[in-house]
Amino acid sequence: MPDKNTLLKQHQFNAAIARYQGGRGYRRLELAVSLLVLVGQAALWARSLAAPTGWARGLAAFALAYLLTDFLNGLVHLLMDHVGRYTGWSGPLVAAFHLHHRTPRYQERPLWAVYFHESGFKLWLPPFLAIVLALSWRPGLPPVALRALAWMGLLSSVAEVSHYLCHNSPSRTARALARAGLLLDKRAHARHHREDNVSYAFLNGWSNPLLDLLARLLFRGYKQGTDLHFAAWEPNGVERAGHETASLRGK
Numbered sequence: 001m002p003d004k005n006t007l008l009k010q011h012q013f014n015a016a017i018a019r020y021q022g023g024r025g026y027r028r029l030e031l032a033v034s035l036l037v038l039v040g041q042a043a044l045w046a047r048s049l050a051a052p053t054g055w056a057r058g059l060a061a062f063a064l065a066y067l068l069t070d071f072l073n074g075l076v077h078l079l080m081d082h083v084g085r086y087t088g089w090s091g092p093l094v095a096a097f098h099l100h101h102r103t104p105r106y107q108e109r110p111l112w113a114v115y116f117h118e119s120g121f122k123l124w125l126p127p128f129l130a131i132v133l134a135l136s137w138r139p140g141l142p143p144v145a146l147r148a149l150a151w152m153g154l155l156s157s158v159a160e161v162s163h164y165l166c167h168n169s170p171s172r173t174a175r176a177l178a179r180a181g182l183l184l185d186k187r188a189h190a191r192h193h194r195e196d197n198v199s200y201a202f203l204n205g206w207s208n209p210l211l212d213l214l215a216r217l218l219f220r221g222y223k224q225g226t227d228l229h230f231a232a233w234e235p236n237g238v239e240r241a242g243h244e245t246a247s248l249r250g251k
Contacts, residue, residue, distance in 0.1 A: 002228065010232040012086040013095050017233060020092035030120030037119040040129030041153050047136040048150035051143035061144050065151030067206055072152065073159045074201035074211045076124060081200070081222045084229060097121070098226050099233075101193065106164050118160035129153050159203035163189075166202070181206065197221035 002010065020026055053061060081101075083094050106114070119125065132149045135141050165174040166184040177183040184202050192199035197215045201208045219225075 002231075006228050009084060009086070009229040012091070013098075013229040014233055016086035016091040016095035017099075020096050026092060026096075030117070032120075033123055033126060034116050034120035036126040037122065037129070037157060038116070040126055040133065041150075041157070044129055044133055044136070044150045044153050047133065048143075048147050051146055053143045053147050057144045058147055061148040062151050065148045065155055066204065068148070069152045069155040069159060070201045070203040070205065071207035071210065073156055073203060074207055075214070076122075077202060078200040078211055078215055078219075082219045082226060084226050086229070093121075093123070095230070098230055101222065101227055102230055106168050108168065111161055111164070114161050114164045115157050118164070119157045122156060122160075125153070125156055128156075155203060162204065163202040196223040 080094070080097050085091060086095050109117075132146075132153065135149075136146055162183045165171065166178065166186050166189050174183060175186075178185040181204055184205055188205050188208070189199055189202065197219060198212050199205070199208050200211045200215065215221075
């Protein structure tokens, strides 16, 4: 029998999901975020291409961004998996996010649609792009740093595609890229769903050792925490497109 705090969280979770499903406000928010992300990425790349780096520094900027993006997005994942607040305007978004542990599969869709729609759940990304754009107009930001930040903005959306391929795709090309460490490896990422408090990265998995260390230092895990909050929730048949939860959004 769950304790009183868990029962309260389950009640709040169910109410939050009902709010998420009950109107168009959150769909409109996610669409607006997707559009802001695309505009911000395009504007930032226009600024970056106006400051050439040369091929060697450009390649170094890409490699650095590939590592940092994996860590940054994994860190957001780590923090979100342990947020247990389902009240307020953000509560329904938190609740919907947590359900990716229950139904870890995306709706089948083209990769461009995954890129666009999944960007709509990254509420932190438009502010990130806006801050970098503002910095790009100030003197002193090296072109190679601007290029790396531009790549980070773009790769944060690519991370959602990598995660989608890991969960859904039987493609030999995707599997080969995953084995090469360029995309998320299915077997490595499966630890996040089978075990507890591990393997939060979802672009390429390079940063998982650091993320696992932070997870051990900061949290006890989600299987005896936020995963208990959706234990009393049952799908009501409402389907829509979105982040990993097939029953809710279409992951």
